[in-house]
Amino acid sequence: MSSALELFAQLTVNGIAVGAIYALVALGIVLIHKATEVLNFAHGDLLVLSAFSAWALIEGAGLPFWLVLPIVALGIGVVSYGIDAVIVRRIAGQPQFAGVMLTIALAFMLRGLVMMGFGTDSQSYDTPWSGQSTTVLGVTIADLSLVIMGVVFVIAALLWVFFRKTRLGVAMQAASQNQLAAHLNGVRVKRLNSLVWALAGVTAAIAGMFLAPVTLVDTALWLITLKALAAIVLGGFGSLPGAVLGGVLIGLIEQYAGVYLPDGFKDIAAYLVLIAVLILKPNGLLGDAHGRRV
Amino acid sequence: MTGPLLELDKVALHFGGLAAISDLSISVNAGEVLAVIGPNGAGKTSMLNLVTRVFEATKGRILFKGQDIARAPRSKIAHLGIARTFQNIELFDAASVLDNLLLGRHRFGAGAWWQQVLRTPGLTRREEDHRAKVETVIEFLDLSAWRNAQVASLPYGVRKVVELGRALCSEPEILFLDEPASGLNPEETRDLAFWIDDIRSDLGITVVMIEHDMSLVSAVADRVVCMAQGRVLAQGTSAEVQAHPDVISAYLGT
Amino acid sequence: MRFDYHTRYRQGFALLRHPSDWLAYGLLAVVLLALPFFASTYLIGELGYVLILCIAAMGLMALTGFTGQVSLGHASFVAIGAYAHAWLLAQGVPFVLALPLAGVISAEAGLVVGIPAIRVSGLYLAMVTLAFSIVVEQVIGMWRGVTGGFMGMLVETPRIFGVSVGAPKYFYYVCLFVAVLVLLALANLMRSGIGRAFTGVRDSEAAAYALGIEVKRVKVGAFGLSAGITGLAGALMAHHIGYLTPDAFTLLLSLDLVLMVVIGGMGSLRGAILGAVLISFLPKGVALLKSALPDAMARQSGLEIFVAGLVLALFVLFEPMGLNGRWLKLRALFESFPLYRRDTFRRQKTYMKSERSR
Numbered sequence: 001m002s003s004a005l006e007l008f009a010q011l012t013v014n015g016i017a018v019g020a021i022y023a024l025v026a027l028g029i030v031l032i033h034k035a036t037e038v039l040n041f042a043h044g045d046l047l048v049l050s051a052f053s054a055w056a057l058i059e060g061a062g063l064p065f066w067l068v069l070p071i072v073a074l075g076i077g078v079v080s081y082g083i084d085a086v087i088v089r090r091i092a093g094q095p096q097f098a099g100v101m102l103t104i105a106l107a108f109m110l111r112g113l114v115m116m117g118f119g120t121d122s123q124s125y126d127t128p129w130s131g132q133s134t135t136v137l138g139v140t141i142a143d144l145s146l147v148i149m150g151v152v153f154v155i156a157a158l159l160w161v162f163f164r165k166t167r168l169g170v171a172m173q174a175a176s177q178n179q180l181a182a183h184l185n186g187v188r189v190k191r192l193n194s195l196v197w198a199l200a201g202v203t204a205a206i207a208g209m210f211l212a213p214v215t216l217v218d219t220a221l222w223l224i225t226l227k228a229l230a231a232i233v234l235g236g237f238g239s240l241p242g243a244v245l246g247g248v249l250i251g252l253i254e255q256y257a258g259v260y261l262p263d264g265f266k267d268i269a270a271y272l273v274l275i276a277v278l279i280l281k282p283n284g285l286l287g288d289a290h291g292r293r294v
Numbered sequence: 295m296t297g298p299l300l301e302l303d304k305v306a307l308h309f310g311g312l313a314a315i316s317d318l319s320i321s322v323n324a325g326e327v328l329a330v331i332g333p334n335g336a337g338k339t340s341m342l343n344l345v346t347r348v349f350e351a352t353k354g355r356i357l358f359k360g361q362d363i364a365r366a367p368r369s370k371i372a373h374l375g376i377a378r379t380f381q382n383i384e385l386f387d388a389a390s391v392l393d394n395l396l397l398g399r400h401r402f403g404a405g406a407w408w409q410q411v412l413r414t415p416g417l418t419r420r421e422e423d424h425r426a427k428v429e430t431v432i433e434f435l436d437l438s439a440w441r442n443a444q445v446a447s448l449p450y451g452v453r454k455v456v457e458l459g460r461a462l463c464s465e466p467e468i469l470f471l472d473e474p475a476s477g478l479n480p481e482e483t484r485d486l487a488f489w490i491d492d493i494r495s496d497l498g499i500t501v502v503m504i505e506h507d508m509s510l511v512s513a514v515a516d517r518v519v520c521m522a523q524g525r526v527l528a529q530g531t532s533a534e535v536q537a538h539p540d541v542i543s544a545y546l547g548t
Numbered sequence: 549m550r551f552d553y554h555t556r557y558r559q560g561f562a563l564l565r566h567p568s569d570w571l572a573y574g575l576l577a578v579v580l581l582a583l584p585f586f587a588s589t590y591l592i593g594e595l596g597y598v599l600i601l602c603i604a605a606m607g608l609m610a611l612t613g614f615t616g617q618v619s620l621g622h623a624s625f626v627a628i629g630a631y632a633h634a635w636l637l638a639q640g641v642p643f644v645l646a647l648p649l650a651g652v653i654s655a656e657a658g659l660v661v662g663i664p665a666i667r668v669s670g671l672y673l674a675m676v677t678l679a680f681s682i683v684v685e686q687v688i689g690m691w692r693g694v695t696g697g698f699m700g701m702l703v704e705t706p707r708i709f710g711v712s713v714g715a716p717k718y719f720y721y722v723c724l725f726v727a728v729l730v731l732l733a734l735a736n737l738m739r740s741g742i743g744r745a746f747t748g749v750r751d752s753e754a755a756a757y758a759l760g761i762e763v764k765r766v767k768v769g770a771f772g773l774s775a776g777i778t779g780l781a782g783a784l785m786a787h788h789i790g791y792l793t794p795d796a797f798t799l800l801l802s803l804d805l806v807l808m809v810v811i812g813g814m815g816s817l818r819g820a821i822l823g824a825v826l827i828s829f830l831p832k833g834v835a836l837l838k839s840a841l842p843d844a845m846a847r848q849s850g851l852e853i854f855v856a857g858l859v860l861a862l863f864v865l866f867e868p869m870g871l872n873g874r875w876l877k878l879r880a881l882f883e884s885f886p887l888y889r890r891d892t893f894r895r896q897k898t899y900m901k902s903e904r905s906r
Contacts, residue, residue: 105860112854271679372760386751401760404741413736
C-alpha cells in the first residue's frame with residue numbers, strides 16, 4: 001500500500017476509535033434529552049467522576065479492571081438516578097433553559113466534589129489491553145481501541161434491543177413522545193425518567209472508564225460533552241442512531257482535519273461542523289423536521 | 295371603494311402531498327361580521343394563517359383592498375391593517391397587560407432608536423399618545439382592573455379579552471378572531487357578542503370570526519361561510535347555512 | 549401599601565417614580581462616587597472589575613433576559629472587545645475613540661453570530677454560541693499578527709486627552725461612568741418600543757409577527773446590541789487585566805456571565821447588576837468560609853466551583869426570578885406590612901410544555 005493510503009487508513013481507524021467514545025457520550029445525552037427534554041451539561045462530569053472512581057479503585061485499592069468496571073458503572077448509575085430523583089425532577093415542566101442552567105450547576109458541583117475528593121492532579125491507570133496493539137494490513141490499532149469499538153457497538157445494539165423489544169423500553173419511548181398521555185396510561189413517568197438518567201449514567205461511566213486510560217484521568221475530561229454535542233447535532237437531535245453516526249463522523253473529521261487541514265483546525269473542526277449543521281441543516285442527518293402550529 | 299375588502303381567490307395550501315385547502319374562494323365585504331364555521335380540520339385556521347402569512351399559499355391570490363398579499367412578508371401584514379387573535383392565546387406572558395396592549399401599537403412606530411436611548415421629549419409625547427389610545431381600548435373592554443397585572447397571572451377569560459384588546463390597539467381595518475368564545479363561560483360569551491357588535495358599528499372594523507358556538511354566530515354574524523375539507527361548502531345567512539343539507543351532512547359525517 | 553396618584557401618563561413611565569427612589573439611588577450614587585477617597589487601592593481595583601462585569605452582564609441580559617435568546621458564548625464578545633480595543637490603542641487611536649469603536653466591532657461580530665438566530669433558537673442557539681466562543685478562542689490563539697497569539701499582548705495605559713487614567717482610582721471612575729451610561733441607555737431602550745419588541749419576540753414569536761414586528765431583525769439586532777455592550781466591557785477589561793491572552797476569555801467566563809443573569813433575575817437590569825455583584829464577590833466569600841473550615845478541607849481547590857454550582861442550583865430550584873425577584877418580594881413585604889399575603893407570588897402549577905418543535 002502507498003504511504004498516503006496507509007496514512008488515510010490509519011486516520012480512519014483512529015477516527016472511528018475516538019468517534020466511538022464520542023458516540024457513547026452522545027448516546028447518554030440523547031437518552032436523557034429524549035425522555036425529559038433536559039440537555040444534560042453535567043454528563044461530562046459524570047465521566048470525570050467515573051474515571052476518578054475507577055482510578056481510586058484500581059490504583060488505590062488494587063482491584064482488577066474487569067471488577068471495577070461493573071462496580072463503577074452501577075455506582076454512577078445510582079448517583080445518576082439520585083440526581084434526577086432528588087434534584088432535576090423538581091424542574092419538570094419549566095422552560096428548557098431552566099434545565100440547562102440546573103445541569104450546568106450540577107456540573108459545577110460534581111466537578112467541585114471530584115476536585116475536593118480526589119485532588120486536582122492528573123492520574124492514570126492501566127487496563128488489561130494497555131500498551132498492546134495489533135497490526136492489520138499495515139494499519140496499527142491499539143488493542144484498547146478495538147475493545148472500545150466493540151464495547152460501544154455492543155451497548156448501541158443492547159439499547160436498540162431494549163427500546164424495541166422490552167416492556168420498559170417501549171414505556172420509555174411512549175413517555176418521551178407525550179409525558180401526560182403516558183402518565184394517564186399508567187406509566188410512572190417520574191420513575192421512568194429517573195431510570196433513563198440511571199441508564200445514561202451507566203453509559204457515561206463506561207465511556208469515562210475507557211476514555212481515561214487513553215487520555216488521562218483529569219477534570220478536563222468533561223470537555224468531551226462539547227464534542228458529543230457536535231455529534232448529536234450532526235446526527236440529528238433526538239435520534240439515537242444519529243448520535244452514533246454523528247459521533248463516529250466527528251471522530252473521523254477531527255482526525256482528517258488534523259492532517260489534511262492547516263494547523264489549529266483539529267481543535268475547532270467539531271465546532272465548525274456544529275455551527276455549519278445548525279445553520280444549513282438544523283435537523284441533522286437523521287433527525288426529523290418539526291414546525292410549530294398556532 | 296368598490297369590490298370586497300378582502301378576497302381569497304382560488305387559494306390552495308398543500309403540505310407535501312396533503313391538501314389542507316384547495317381552491318378556496320371567500321370574499322369579505324367592508325363593514326360586515328363574517329363567521330366561518332365548519333368541522334374540525336376543515337381548514338378554517340389554515341385559511342387565517344394564509345392571510346396572516348404564517349403559511350405560504352401554494353396557489354391563488356389573496357387580495358386586500360385590491361392588492362395581492364399572498365407573498366407579502368409576514369411582518370408586513372399588521373402594517374396593512376390586518377389584525378388577528380389566536381386559537382390558543384398567544385400573549386406576551388411575562389409582560390403586563392399594559393405592555394401587551396402597547397405592543398399592539400407597534401405598527402404606528404415607537405421612534406428612532408437614538409430617540410429611545412435618549413428618551414427625548416418628542417419620544418415621551420409619542421409614548422403618551424400611544425398610552426392614551428391604549429386607555430381607550432382598556433375602557434372599551436373594561437380592562438382597567440387588570441391594567442398593571444402580569445398576563446401569566448390572569449384568568450383564562452381575561453386573557454382572551456386582553457388578546458382582543460391587543461388586536462384592537464393596532465387599529466385594524468379587518469380583524470380576525472380565531473375561536474374567540476372557546477373556553478369562555480356564557481356570561482363572558484355574551485359580553486363578547488356585544489363587543490363584536492360594537493367593534494363593527496362603533497369602531498368600523500370588519501370582523502371575520504372562526505367560531506363553533508352557533509348561538510354567538512347567529513347573534514352577531516351578518517353572513518356565515520361554512521368550510522369543510524378545505525373548501526367552501528355553503529354561505530349565506532346563519533339560518534340558511536344551518537339549514538343547508540351539505541352542511542348538515544358534513545357535521546354529521548355522512 | 550403605596551398608591552400611585554398619577555395625573556399624567558409620563559409619571560407612570562418615569563424611571564424613578566417615588567421620592568424614596570430618588571433618595572435611595574441618590575445615596576447609592578454618592579457612596580459610589582465617594583468610595584475612592586476611603587477604600588484601599590486594591591479594593592477600588594476590584595470594584596472597578598465588578599463594574600466591568602456589571603456592564604457585561606447587562607449586555608447579556610439584553611439578549612437572554614429580554615429577547616429570550618440564550619448565549620453560552622458571550623466571553624467571545626468580551627474577548628473581541630478587549631482585543632479590538634488593545635489593537636486600536638496600539639495603532640495610536642486615542643482611548644476615548646478606541647473604546648466605542650471596540651464596542652462597534654464587537655457589535656458587528658454579534659450581528660454575524662445573530663444570523664443563525666434567525667434559523668435556530670433555544671438549545672440550538674445556545675450550542676451555536678458555545679461553539680462560536682470556542683472557535684474565537686482558537687482563532688485569537690492562532691492569529692499572532694494581531695493578537696500576539698498564545699504569547700499574549702500588552703495593553704497600553706489608558707489616557708484621556710493625554711492624562712493617564714491607568715491608576716485604579718481613576719480607572720474606577722471611567723468604569724463607573726461607562727456603567728451608568730450603559731445602564732441609562734438600556735433602561736430607556738427597554739421601556740420604549742424596542743424593549744417591548746424584545747419582550748414580544750421572547751414571549752410569542754407568532755404574536756410578534758402578527759403585530760408587525762420584524763422578528764428576524766429584532767433577534768439579530770438584539771445580538772448586535774448585546775455584543776456591543778459586552779464588547780465595551782471587554783475593552784475596559786483589557787485595561788484591568790493589562791496583558792491579554794486567549795485563556796482569559798474561556799467558556800468559564802461565558803458561564804459566569806450566564807450565572808450572573810440567571811441568579812440576578814431574568815428580564816431585569818437591576819437583576820444583571822445584583823447578579824454580577826454577587827458572583828464577583830462569591831470567591832471572596834468562599835475564601836472567608838475556608839478560613840473557618842478545618843485545614844484539610846480548606847486547602848482543597850474545588851470549593852469555589854462547588855459553591856458557585858450550589859448557589860446556581862438553589863436559585864434555579866427555589867427562586868427562578870433571581871435576586872431581583874427576591875428583592876421585589878421583600879419590597880412588597882415591607883410596603884404592605886402587616887397585610888402581606890404569603891401566596892402573593894406563588895407560582896401557578898405548570899404542565900410540561902414541549903419545546904421540541906419551536
